[in-house]
Amino acid sequence: MMDMDPQMAAALQTFFEESRDLLQDMESALLFMEEQGADLERINAVFRAAHTIKGSAGLFGLEEVVRFTHRLENLLDQIRSGTKTLSPGNITLLLSCGDHINDYLDRLVSATPLDQHFLSEDLRLLAALQSALGENSSATDPSLTEPSLTVYDDVESRTEFIHEVSSDAPVKSAANWHISLRFGQDTFRDGMDPLSFLRYLQQIGEITGLVTLTDALPALSMMDAETCYLGFEIAFRSVADKASILDVFDFVKDNSIIHVLPAHGQIAAYLKMIQQLPEGDQHLGEILVAVGSLTPEELQKALALQEGSDQTGQHLPLGEILVEQKMVQEPVVQGALEKQQQQRESKNAERQLLRVRAHDLDHLVDLVGELVIASAANRLFAGREDLESRLESSSQVARLVEEIRDGALRLRMIDVAELFQRFPRVVRDTARTLNKDIRLEISGEGTELDKSMAEKISDPLMHLVRNAMDHGIEPAEQRLAAGKPAQGSIILHARHDSGGIVIEVSDDGGGLNREKIRRKALEKGLISADQLLTDPEIYALIFAPGFSTADTISDISGRGVGMDVVRQNIESVRGRIDIDSTPGRGTTMRIHLPLTLSIIDGFLVRLAQDTYVIPAEAVEECLEYPQTVGSVGYMELRDQPLPLLDLSAVFKKAELSETRRNVVVVRHGMERIGVVVSGILGNQQTVIKPLGKLFERVPGVSAATILGNGDVAPILDIPTLIQRHYAISAKSALVH
Amino acid sequence: MAKNILVVDDSASLRQVVSIALKGGGYNVIEACDGVDGLAKLAAADKIHLIISDVNMPNMDGITFVKTLKQKPEYKFTPVIMLTTEAEEEKKREGQAAGAKAWVIKPFQPQQMLAAVSKLVLP
Numbered sequence: 001m002m003d004m005d006p007q008m009a010a011a012l013q014t015f016f017e018e019s020r021d022l023l024q025d026m027e028s029a030l031l032f033m034e035e036q037g038a039d040l041e042r043i044n045a046v047f048r049a050a051h052t053i054k055g056s057a058g059l060f061g062l063e064e065v066v067r068f069t070h071r072l073e074n075l076l077d078q079i080r081s082g083t084k085t086l087s088p089g090n091i092t093l094l095l096s097c098g099d100h101i102n103d104y105l106d107r108l109v110s111a112t113p114l115d116q117h118f119l120s121e122d123l124r125l126l127a128a129l130q131s132a133l134g135e136n137s138s139a140t141d142p143s144l145t146e147p148s149l150t151v152y153d154d155v156e157s158r159t160e161f162i163h164e165v166s167s168d169a170p171v172k173s174a175a176n177w178h179i180s181l182r183f184g185q186d187t188f189r190d191g192m193d194p195l196s197f198l199r200y201l202q203q204i205g206e207i208t209g210l211v212t213l214t215d216a217l218p219a220l221s222m223m224d225a226e227t228c229y230l231g232f233e234i235a236f237r238s239v240a241d242k243a244s245i246l247d248v249f250d251f252v253k254d255n256s257i258i259h260v261l262p263a264h265g266q267i268a269a270y271l272k273m274i275q276q277l278p279e280g281d282q283h284l285g286e287i288l289v290a291v292g293s294l295t296p297e298e299l300q301k302a303l304a305l306q307e308g309s310d311q312t313g314q315h316l317p318l319g320e321i322l323v324e325q326k327m328v329q330e331p332v333v334q335g336a337l338e339k340q341q342q343q344r345e346s347k348n349a350e351r352q353l354l355r356v357r358a359h360d361l362d363h364l365v366d367l368v369g370e371l372v373i374a375s376a377a378n379r380l381f382a383g384r385e386d387l388e389s390r391l392e393s394s395s396q397v398a399r400l401v402e403e404i405r406d407g408a409l410r411l412r413m414i415d416v417a418e419l420f421q422r423f424p425r426v427v428r429d430t431a432r433t434l435n436k437d438i439r440l441e442i443s444g445e446g447t448e449l450d451k452s453m454a455e456k457i458s459d460p461l462m463h464l465v466r467n468a469m470d471h472g473i474e475p476a477e478q479r480l481a482a483g484k485p486a487q488g489s490i491i492l493h494a495r496h497d498s499g500g501i502v503i504e505v506s507d508d509g510g511g512l513n514r515e516k517i518r519r520k521a522l523e524k525g526l527i528s529a530d531q532l533l534t535d536p537e538i539y540a541l542i543f544a545p546g547f548s549t550a551d552t553i554s555d556i557s558g559r560g561v562g563m564d565v566v567r568q569n570i571e572s573v574r575g576r577i578d579i580d581s582t583p584g585r586g587t588t589m590r591i592h593l594p595l596t597l598s599i600i601d602g603f604l605v606r607l608a609q610d611t612y613v614i615p616a617e618a619v620e621e622c623l624e625y626p627q628t629v630g631s632v633g634y635m636e637l638r639d640q641p642l643p644l645l646d647l648s649a650v651f652k653k654a655e656l657s658e659t660r661r662n663v664v665v666v667r668h669g670m671e672r673i674g675v676v677v678s679g680i681l682g683n684q685q686t687v688i689k690p691l692g693k694l695f696e697r698v699p700g701v702s703a704a705t706i707l708g709n710g711d712v713a714p715i716l717d718i719p720t721l722i723q724r725h726y727a728i729s730a731k732s733a734l735v736h
Numbered sequence: 737m738a739k740n741i742l743v744v745d746d747s748a749s750l751r752q753v754v755s756i757a758l759k760g761g762g763y764n765v766i767e768a769c770d771g772v773d774g775l776a777k778l779a780a781a782d783k784i785h786l787i788i789s790d791v792n793m794p795n796m797d798g799i800t801f802v803k804t805l806k807q808k809p810e811y812k813f814t815p816v817i818m819l820t821t822e823a824e825e826e827k828k829r830e831g832q833a834a835g836a837k838a839w840v841i842k843p844f845q846p847q848q849m850l851a852a853v854s855k856l857v858l859p
Contacts, residue, residue: 005756007752007756008753008756010752011749011752011753011756012749015749018748018749019749045794047792048792048793048794051792051821052746052747052792054821054843055747055790055843056747056750056753057843058842058844058845059749059750059753059754059844059845059846060749060753061845066843073821189813190815190835190837191786191813191814191815191816191837191838192815192837192838192856193815193857196854196855196856196857197856199854199858200851200854200855203854226813248855250838251837251852251856355748
């Protein structure tokens with residue numbers, strides 16, 4: 001693909017994206033109709049998707065896609081016209097066809113060769129389409145003995161045609177032709193310009209002689225400016241064959257008289273032409289001689305022949321009466337049209353979207369990040385100078401930068417509906433595999449989240465949904481026995497929640513089995529027998545590495561390696577997951593995510609000379625360090641013990657010497673801890689910079705940021721700090 | 737001054753390829769994603785010399801689009817190329833009745849589109 005014209009490469013990229021969107025639309029429409037019954041509007045949408053893919057694939061020379069979608073389109077056309085029904089079998093077939101095209105496009109993008117699996121699927125689908133169309137599949141259709149789709153390594157060779165020079169084969173020698181043209185009266189009204197056809201004619205050959213016929217022109221007073229009265233007799237020299245020459249006038253052929261004859265060719269053919277044309281025979285003959293298509297002798301011969309035919313009464317009268325026809329406008333119900341248009345304008349507003357490369361957007365967000373830092377520096381220096389006007393203008397800049405930042409971040413946001421859109425299909429297919437009747441409910445569309453976060457969260461979410469279907473929802477008999485409807489339901493819900501996003505996966509199944517999880521965790525040595533655990537703590541155990549309570553390993557939710565990976569993935573985007581479960585009623589997995597990946601509200605603290613950032617969402621309150629605290633590592637907060645974490649110990653620094661210290665109370669999930677710091681610097685927008693390789697593995701630090709004065713400040717990883725602290729104190733408790 | 741061609745099709749990649757081919761032929765291209773957008777682009781443009789429109793589009797299909805624009809005196813003589821498929825003979829007749837007298841059958845090669853446009857409008 002490297003050598004391809006960059007413009008075409010970009011267009012091909014558009015084609016891939018567009019086709020995926022269309023296939024997704026097609027799938028959604030099919031799934032909807034499977035549930036709610038067929039409706040014409042959706043059938044049309046499915047048809048249009050296949051149709052558009054076919055049309056565009058042709059432009060890129062992807063003949064295989066054209067052939068495959070053509071068959072698909074045939075079936076859809078019959079369903080649309082009512083000849084065939086949208087049976088469950090046909091829905092499944094159409095879904096598989098969509099998958100197959102998707103698979104093909106994926107392979108094309110990644111230059112993955114086709115394997116046997118792909119080719120046999122291709123043959124299977126073609127045969128299925130054929131039998132769905134009611135065609136005899138045993139018929140010897142060549143397309144069935146060979147797969148319709150083939151992947152070539154060199155996409156570029158198939159897209160280079162744009163530079164191909166049109167058909168001038170140098171071996172063919174030029175021939176002389178005579179072209180006789182009488183443009184139809186409506187030519188102008190049809191939007192055609194006779195002159196442009198003649199100019200185009202010159203692209204395929206040379207006009208050696210031309211006479212414009214004005215015979216049909218009426219007197220000036222009778223002339224209608226919109227009517228075409230023109231005719232041409234043309235001597236033409238070209239390597240093109242007759243069909244190619246006729247093809248030039250394809251658009252006007254219905255209403256015009258067009259003759260293409262070899263020059264000096266059969267006299268009888270010329271005679272026939274002369275007879276059919278409205279002008280005087282003699283006059284026309286002279287023109288033919290004048291343009292060089294006939295010699296005077298040939299003309300004489302032709303006229304002699306005509307006299308003969310005159311006696312048999314076949315001669316057409318000269319100068320046919322031209323009847324002027326007023327073009328009748330199509331009656332259009334204007335009112336209905338306007339109404340229709342109004343209804344659609346609002347829809348259309350949503351369609352005014354612009355595709356932007358993710359990379360460009362990332363770059364923009366990066367720059368805005370730098371701008372935020374620079375603006376903080378600006379404000380800092382302005383503050384030092386203590387010039388009121390300077391301070392004022394710099395805070396104005398800071399405010400605008402913040403607005404730009406918000407705007408830039410919004411550009412990265414996608415509707416959660418986009419994340420959810422693959423799930424109807426997943427649930428449908430999984431339910432079939434599990435042989436369970438399960439319904440999916442989706443709510444909270446309109447909630448927006450960062451696109452890169454959506455990408456990272458997609459697989460974990462899929463895993464949770466499958467897990468809920470496999471382990472959560474009980475078999476129908478069991479459900480009925482428990483007095484629940486036989487059909488299980490999975491609910492996907494998204495909402496905004498205090499500066500973040502919450503995505504919930506709920507099922508109405510049997511709920512998590514507390515005892516079973518506890519037993520298993522004991523077996524695996526994850527907990528000790530005497531450990532007292534709250535319900536959330538026990539539920540959280542299923543996210544421990546290697547934990548799986550499924551009695552049998554199934555294909556659906558993996559082999560016990562899933563849930564810890566789910567948690568890791570979620571935590572990698574600074575999210576967390578918790579579980580609510582009621583025995584017999586169901587389980588809700590709740591994923592909490594930050595709004596964006598690149599900027600957070602930071603809470604700046606000072607530790608000796610250094611600045612650290614605590615994500616503001618984790619901060620609960622700030623206290624003064626109590627004088628009464630001993631070396632136990634606990635303080636009292638509203639009659640509750642609060643474990644204290646000394647950052648200087650974590651980062652192996654000299655113990656804090658200040659007498660006035662502060663405690664920042666941070667929370668992760670249910671756990672709270674007091675972080676001891678030298679001082680509090682306050683809130684600041686913090687641009688997250690990834691840590692270099694060297695610092696990637698520093699425990700307790702998740703990333704870094706650059707402060708206004710240019711200093712680098714680590715961003716504390718509160719969940720890890722809390723976990724480590726509890727782990728260490730648990731260990732030391734055992735030692736005591 | 738290059739002539740303005742309006743390309744109305746819901747497929748962005750089709751518009752892109754057609755646009756590359758036509759620009760290569762010396763035309764200026766304006767794109768619209770459906771009939772409603774097409775009418776908006778017509779209203780906003782100085783002069784459109786030729787219109788290429790798909791038949792099958794959401795919001796407003798090509799037939800309605802052509803009917804509507806042919807009502808406007810300024811576009812009465814503007815040539816329209818309709819994009820159809822072989823399966824849409826009926827649509828083709830409807831399109832012709834609406835005022836689209838030229839058509840190109842999908843799928844087509846970019847070069848074919850440039851040829852069709854050159855027959856109707858000089859670059």
